[in-house]
Each structure stands twice: as structure tokens, then as C-alpha cells.
Amino acid sequence: MKKQLFKFNTTKTAVACGILAASLSFGTSALAFSDLSGNPAESKINALQAEGVINGITHDLFAPKSKVTYAQGIQLLVNAFDLQLNNKQSKASVYFTQVADKAWYSQAFLIAQQNGLSVDKMVNPTDPMTRAQFAHLVHQALMTKGNFPVTLMYINISDGEKLSPDVSNSLQALLNMRLITLSDDGKFRPNEAITRSEAAVLIYDATEFVKKIVPVKEVVTPTKSYEGIVALEKAAVGVNKVSLTVDNLPNSGYTTSINRIEFGKDLTATLYFNINQPDPGQMNLQVISKSTAVTYVPSNYKVVAKYEASSVIVTDPFSLLLPYGEGPTTPIKNPEDLIAK
Structure with missing residues (x-):
């Protein structure tokens, strides 16, 4: 038996x-x-x-x-x-x-x-x-x-x-x-x-x-607010590559995700980002670290970043919203796709 x-x-x-x-x-x-x-x-x-x-x-x-x-x-x-x-x-x-x-x-x-x-x-x-x-x-x-x-x-x-x-x-x-x-x-x-x-x-x-030992039922995203530093680089005609960097993360396992982008009538593109905790069981250097996420926006938009604590994580940073007033579209995979839109 x-x-x-x-x-x-x-x-x-x-x-x-x-x-x-x-x-x-x-x-x-x-x-x-x-x-x-x-x-x-x-x-x-x-x-x-x-x-x-x-x-x-x-x-x-x-x-x-x-x-x-x-x-x-x-x-x-x-x-x-x-x-x-x-x-x-x-x-x-x-x-x-x-x-x-x-x-x-x-x-x-x-x-x-x-x-x-x-x-x-x-x-x-x-x-x-x-x-x-x-x-x-x-x-x-x-x-x-x-x-x-x-x-x-x-x-x-x-x-x-x-x-x-x-x-x-x-x-x-x-x-x-x-x-x-x-x-x-x-x-x-x-x-x-x-x-x-x-x-x-x-x-x-x-x-x-x-x-x-009682297992943790779910991983809670840190409640503190994070500041994102935005850097722009020309990627193609009419398109900028946006690098969003977050500093002062607890260790090297924390990563940054761009959840969504809102394009305002005032030609401001707001990047809403989230901080993701390390995978369970993953070993990381216990040092203050930084993480960068990348996306693309039309070059005529001013870009700002806002921290958005959320359990919804977008794994594809190119799944963006179109400029204000336009309908939804398929995910944008590269700068050329953005130009075509």
C-alpha cells in the first residue's frame, strides 16, 4: 500500500x-x-x-x-x-x-x-x-x-x-x-x-x-510611488524611441512595464508604468537597481511618465492606444507600424 x-x-x-x-x-x-x-x-x-x-x-x-x-x-x-x-x-x-x-x-x-x-x-x-x-x-x-x-x-x-x-x-x-x-x-x-x-x-x-510555513497567496506590488525618467531618441522619420527608466529599485529582480499610453489633445503622450516584483524563487543581487522599458511615440508628442500601481501587467510594451479620438488598432511592433497608422 x-x-x-x-x-x-x-x-x-x-x-x-x-x-x-x-x-x-x-x-x-x-x-x-x-x-x-x-x-x-x-x-x-x-x-x-x-x-x-x-x-x-x-x-x-x-x-x-x-x-x-x-x-x-x-x-x-x-x-x-x-x-x-x-x-x-x-x-x-x-x-x-x-x-x-x-x-x-x-x-x-x-x-x-x-x-x-x-x-x-x-x-x-x-x-x-x-x-x-x-x-x-x-x-x-x-x-x-x-x-x-x-x-x-x-x-x-x-x-x-x-x-x-x-x-x-x-x-x-x-x-x-x-x-x-x-x-x-x-x-x-x-x-x-x-x-x-x-x-x-x-x-x-x-x-x-x-x-x-504559510504560503503567500499573492504578490502585492509595492505601494510606494516611483518616478520615471524619460529619454527620447529619434527612431525614424516622425517617430521617437522612448526609454523610461526607474531608479532606486530594491534589487535587480524588479522590472518596469509600460501598461498603457494616453495621447492627449494637447499633444502630450502620458506613459503609465508599473513596477513588477521578482519572480518567486529567483535570485537577484541585493543592491539598489534600475530598470528600463522602451516604446515608441510620434515625434510631435511631449512625453511624460506616471506611476500606476496595478496588478495588470502588459507584457508587450508596443500594445499602445492610438492618438486621442482614433479607434483601436492592432499592437504596434516597430516604429514603421506607427508611421503607417
């Missing part, structure tokens, strides 16, 4: 005994593992076992130093974070070239894909997961539970220079959440295979974090 960490159910999964013995499965064994004596993770592993979250490779052996495969790791993540299947008609083989639909782990891979976990479509389920790969997926699974209030400060990972930006951001977030730690020399050992013990500890700490 497989039990989930947050919501217990009685769904049974038929798997071969050999697979169960080799995998990080979920069960109800009440016996203490005999190979954990003196292991720093003993209490957390035993706690997971007592909750029916994790089993050993036998009734009394956990094998803490054994490597975790992708199949085992994905199954553990899906069950621990109670990730749900959104489309029951879909098949894992549609998204993963080496995941057979009848494999015991196929549904876990499908659930992970449907919940936004970035598992490579070419992954071999029997390959071991690295510490960085598992931590990255844990962070993504954690974020399915909401945005959590965490003060992000950049922490140097001395052996993390070759990691992708997405993985680096996940590790930084987990470091700030104090869910992972570095060695005394600042190393994480990202490319080493993660062990059963390490995976179990990270899962325990992450799920306990979810239980204790």
Missing part, C-alpha cells in the same frame, strides 16, 4: 516485489532499520517510516548510501508532495521516450510532467539522480504548494559554476530556506549521485517546511 504525506488514501499499486525492494517505496513497516545506528539522518528517516512515507530495501535495511534512480526519485516526489494527475487520458510515453506506459513508475512521471517538474524527455528512469537534479525538482514540487515568504540573499556555491541558471536559482532558494547546506568550503557536490539517506532528509525537511 502506498501512502501519501499530506493526504492518505487507500489506493493500491500492484508492483513486483523485486521493484519494491529496489525502490524508495512507501509503506507501513514499523520496524526500525538496523543499518541506521549512528547515522545523522536516523531520526528523520525513522519519522518518515513511521508515517508510512518510506520503506527500506528489506524489512530492516534502509541502505542509506545507495543511489536514488530517477524512477525512485520521481515517485518519492509525487507522493511526498501529493501531486495530482490532471489529465487521466494522457500517457507518459507521449512526453518521455524511455518511460513505458506499463512501468510501475510511469504514472509518477506523467504526474510530474503535468505539475511542471522539469524532467528531461530523454531521461532513463534507471539512471541515478544527481544531488542538484533532485534538489531542483524538490524546489519545483515545493512551489506547487504556493509562494513562500523567504528573504533571498545570494550564497556562493564554490562548485556550482557549471549549473544552469534554473538549477542555480533552485539551489539558492533552498539554501535561503535552509533546506540544504554547503560544506565548510562552500561546496554542494551538485554532480554526485544523491543517496537514499540524502533524498529522505531533503524530503522530510521540505515537507515539514510546507507544514509550518
